[in-house]
Structures are given as C-alpha cells and as structure tokens.
Amino acid sequence: MAKHDRTAVTLAGCWSHVRRKFYELHAAGSSTIASQTVMHMALLWASRRPSAARTRQRIAARQEKSAAILVALFKLWEKELPKASGKSKPAEAIRYALGRRAALERFLVDGRIELDSNAVECAIRPQTITRKNSLFAGSDGGGRTWATIATLLATAKMNQVDPHAWLTQTLERIANGWPNSDIDALMPWNYQS
Template sequence: MMPPDLNLPDDVEALKAMVLAVAEKAARVDALESEVADLKARNAEADERIERLTQILKAFDRARFGRRSEKLGSPSTDDEQQAFVFEEIETGIAAVRAQVNKGCERPNGKRPPRPRKGFAPHLERVEVVIEPEELPEHAGNARDDRTFGGSGPPMVAYRFEDSRAGECVARHLSRYRGILQVDGYAAYNKLVRSDGGNDGVTLAGCRSHGRRKFHELYASESSKVATETVERMAKLWQVEETVRGQSPDARVAARQQTSAAIVTDLFALRQKSVPRVSGKSKLAEALRYPISRRAIFERFLSDGRIELDSNTVERAIRPQAIRRKNSLFAGSDGGGRTWATIATLLQTSKLNNVDPFDWLTPRLERIADGWPSSEIDALMPWNHAG
C-alpha cells in the first residue's frame, strides 16, 4: 500500500524525474557511506601504526634511561642499534601519511602543483657531460677497506633513484661484482639468482638489522628469549673490536675460534623457540628473520672482508636521509643526480679526514683550467696535501 499523504504527480515525465532524483540521492548516500567506511578503515590502520611507533619510542626511552641502559658490546654498538629506531619511525610516519592521504585528490586542502613548462621546442638543446676517463685502476672503487687492513683509500658513491623498487636496485647493481652486505630487502636476493641474476655477487647479512626487533623486546623486558639473544650477540661485537684493522685471515681465525660457537648456539636457541611462541607475535617475527637468512648471516665466519653489520654504510647514508627535506630544491631527476654527485664528493673527503671546502675549491679551479682527465687521481681527496 502507498502512504495516504504521498503526493505523486500525474505527469509521466515528472514522475520519471522524481524517481531519478530519488535514485541519485540514494547513490550519493551509498557513496558517502562507502567513503566513510574507507576513511574509518584507513584511520584505524593509521592508529595501529601510530601505536606501534609509540611503543618503539617507549622502548627506546627505556633502553636509554632504564636500568637496562648498560652498553652491550662496543661503545658504539648500542648507539648504532638505537639509530635504527629513527629509521623505523621515519618509515612508519611515511606509511601513515600515505595511508591517510590515499585517494585524496587534494591532500591538506591544497591545490596540486602545476606542471612546469619546458623550454620552447624550437630552441637548440646542447648537453655537455664532463667526466673523467674510466681507468682500469679505478674499477671497483663501490669502498672502506680499513676494517680488514686494506691499504686502499676510503670512498663513497651515491646514486639517485626515484624509489626503492626492485628494478632500481637491479639497474644500480647490474654490473656489480663482489660482496654486497645489506638488510633483508627482497630485491637484493634477485641479484644472486641463477635465472638471469648476477653470479658475481656474494650476499652478506647485517646482524644489526637482525638484532633490531630482539633489542626492542629486550628493552621492554618482555621476553627472556630476546634478552638471551641480545646478550649473546653482544659477544660477537666484542670479538670484532679485537680484530678490527687486522688482515682477513686473522679476522676469520678469531671468528672461528670464538664467534662460530656463539652463532651456532644462537641458531639452536631460535630453532627451539619458534614452535613455542605464537606465530603472530613480535618474538616470532624477530626469530624468523635470521632463521630464514642463516647462510648470509654466517658468511662473515669464512670471509674476513665481510663485516658483522652494515653500520659503515648506514652511517654514510644517514646524513643524506637527514638532509632529504633540505634537498627538495633538486626538483627533478637531473637535480637529484646532481645532489648525489655533490654528496659523493663531500662524504668521500670526510672519510679521508679532509675538509671538503679546502679540498674541493682548488680542485674545481684546476678542472676548469683544463686539468687532464687521465690524471684525475691526483685530485682525489686522499692525495690532498693541503
């Protein structure tokens, strides 16, 4: 039955228009309800991430100021481990922002920036790239050999990529041959696969990354297994302090004598603990990470050139990460590559204990005056005499 007070028009066209209006209104309501549900889901996920970051900060405070703030291993080891806190916080904040702004056409209520206009098509383009000759003796200079007694001067090279996608990693390291000591990012594994991968790459793991989640649980005093793991791992860094700067053979000998037994015991502890904890717990996640990467984590026992961790690289990357927002003036891929070149020059000079300004100013003047590229090695910071 129809409600007695419902007035429907007698005109067919008017009735059609009324029905269409009602349908459109219902569709708008459905769309709004769907959008509200989506926003609630994104906010709930963002709240969960924020809670996770808050717990990390609390654990960090406990590690610094609590009764367990004593140093483990070398004086710098604990500081390096705590530095990973900021790395995870930065990643987490970026994820929260991306999740909250997902699907928004105008984040923060601002109009999207207009694309920049290029130069007129009729203008002549002239590109001049000045690079030194790639001499054989410069091959493989991707280095800091001081930890295993090497005599080569330290240097660092930065390369700009617009993301951490797997194809960027493959492109960057396509011709690399040697040891690649990295975190557990899956893209690195593809470089050592036989199906088109790079057969000349030896993958080595970073135990600081492997210890990170155990350290969080240790700092919050929430797991005996995590506490035992962290305390045992501290002995590995103590061994490294005694062999730093020695030859690769001497380092391997010391590691086989002391570290090998510690590593074996750690693996046995993890294997025994995994079936006893919830698969979704933080401890299970911490345990699975090193277990699934056992081979690459144990390579340092047989190769003295491999470090226990990748903290040397992390320290070189951190200044660039800190300056990232200040570097937004780059504005394009070309600007990003230029910034990477500048960072390479500055950080390499610092690695060689040379003041960047004192070294770079006269070198650029000499290059501008026509310094031959075949003698570019004489301008490097390790040959700087003041």
C-alpha cells in the first residue's frame, strides 16, 4: 500500500448523503428507482468492516464486496437517468450521485476513508449545537483558536482517546521541548498513555 501524504487533501464522498435523497423518495413510495437504490445501498453498509481494520485487508474486502455493489448502482443510475423527467426528484438524486462518482468510489482504494461521514457529523454536533454560545471568541483569531481546540478534542474522541488525558500529555510534552519535526507523534491517533 502506498504511503499517504497527510498534507494532501482528497475529497471523499458520503454515501449517507446520497442515500438520503433516494430514501425520501422510497419512503414516500414515489419512485421504483429510489427503492431499488435503497436496497442496493443497504448491501454497502452490511458489507463494511469495522473502522479499526485500516489495513490492506479492509481494502481487499471492499474490492471484493463493495466494488460490485457500486458497479451495479452506477449502471442502474446511468440506465434510468435518460428515462426520468429532467426536473424530477429521482433525476435530481441520480445526477447528485453520478456527479460525485469519483469521490464516492474513493473509499474502495483508501482504507482510511469511511463509507459515510456519520462519525464526523456526530463528533461535531456538540460544537454545532453550541455555536451561539461560542460567540465569546470576540475576534477572528479567537474564533480560529476555538475551532482548532474543538477540532483537536473531537479528533481525540473519534480515535477513542480521552481528550483530557491526551491534551494534558501533549501540552506537557510541548512545554518540555518536544521537537517540531516529530509533531505527528503528538496527534490523537498516535496517543499512548
């Protein structure tokens, strides 16, 4: 597996966002294509491996199980889009998915990428809910500082690390002269108590 550049930003699509557009139509019973899509997508979630398995095996399992599901979905959408009325909700949902194909397929080749962004959305929900209470920042710089701290704490939680213990250890190490060249070792995913 190739080493990934941690500074490079790569867009990954969220299958939950795609599913939501089809699910609303399916639940309303207004679209056969939406119902077929929802059934195919259920197989994606059923076949995924636990997020702790970020290895070659995770990618191999995705290639073995999820890749075929994606091929079937995209074929279905490409076949059905010309049949749908251009401004209809099913056509809109299909175009949304087709327009994001590369980003949606990215999880097949990168074991770090999840099928959906649900974990991230759950992690930022407390910050989003308390956004109005965060107006105390007082300046753009204060806002950026608050956002940085909130991001670091949420990242610790996403990596099943106690944010207080991680932050305490990290700040102590920095205060004791931790080298800038080894800053990656301080990140929550590398934390060791």
